Amino acid sequence: MNKIKNKLVPELRFPAFEDDGEWDYFYGNKLFKTVSNKNHNSELPILAITQDQGAIPREEINYHVSVSKKSVEGYKVVEVGDFIISLRSFQGGIEYSNHLGICSPAYIILRRKKKNLLNLFYKQYFKTDVFISHLNKNLEGIRDGKMVSYKQFSEIKIPQPQTQEQQKIADCIASLDELILGFIEKLEALKRHKRGLMQNLFPQDGLNVPNYRFAEFKNDKEWEKTTLGKITNVISNKNKDNKNLPVYSINNKDGFLPQSEQFDDMNSKRRGYDISLYKIIEKNTFAYNPARINVGSIGYSGNLNNILISSLYVCFKTENIVDDKFLNQYLETPYFLKLVNRNTEGGIRSYLFYKNFSKITISLPSMQEQQKIATCLTSMDDLISAQQNKIAQIEQHKKGLLQGLFPKVN
Incomplete structure (x- = not known):
């Protein structure tokens, strides 16, 4: 027979079709x-x-x-x-x-x-x-x-189901898709706006002043050149005591992210790696994988404290002359990626070890201007994050509707 014997009805149904029977x-x-x-x-x-x-x-x-x-x-x-x-x-x-x-x-x-x-x-x-x-x-x-x-x-x-019910369901979900698309377009507009701000708020191509300065800093002196080696210090807090701390990695999009697998308490091993070789990360620490360096791939721990990260990562903290949030934004600029590419070494795969990272020259304004720029850009990050959360909520709502509008057939 062409038709399946068992018939079902969805959990959620539009009132016009409640008496239409099973699908x-x-x-x-x-x-x-x-x-x-x-x-x-x-x-x-x-x-x-x-x-x-x-x-x-x-x-x-x-x-x-x-x-x-x-x-x-x-x-x-x-x-x-x-x-x-x-x-x-x-x-x-x-x-x-x-x-x-x-x-x-x-x-x-x-x-x-x-x-x-x-x-x-x-x-x-x-x-x-x-x-x-x-x-x-x-x-x-x-x-x-x-x-x-x-x-x-x-x-x-x-x-x-009947054609009219098919149409009603399709129209309902399509309206959500249009709403999601509108939110995504707004998200992309926010990201473009931030990229434009970054191009103008940081000096480009070796210049000592940016295209745009906030009014209170327009008459300030040029930004001072320095090297990353002078404003950062490598840290290597090995987990020698085999502390069973949460394990993190770095994602280019989201920075520090928890890994799904944790170490086994009994043998302090995970996939053959020795937990004592992992590094303990404290608050306000930067880290990157020397083999996977590009825009956004340098993570900043912020308020994360006492977490573990692979010994493959280069970890460093900053001196008091630089604002961490300012540097975090600086390290995401396309201009910084150009500097990175000039300092990598290796053959098919390029590496940026700290000895080369420390030689990279950047320019710094006063601490007040650093903080002003950081506040501006992190506020954009907050808007972008809020928009991403809105999209996630609507997508979750859509997922729930899809589960309810279609019967669960065994």
């Missing part, structure tokens, strides 16, 4: 077919299949992979409204395309069989936790490097 369920191949149209002139845009933006032209996300003209001839045509099974579908669901284009023949393209199936309804459903869990049930051990097959998709039970 019908069908196997995937009864609702969607697989298509493989290679009849094109190769002039259509090549689509990248992403988890966060679905199918999108590569040039819109600066995704550049060289492919020969001959190989492009074998690419499949993707139409607006098609769904694509990717190598990562077992993690993030099935992707949707708002674009006409072509994609690698490695992908599986799905297209609805019935007119009363609304693409935007299934765009949301194919990204729900309940559907992704069904994908994983059918995989049984298949992971990276292996594709969910059409046969496996065909064995999954997929809902088909």
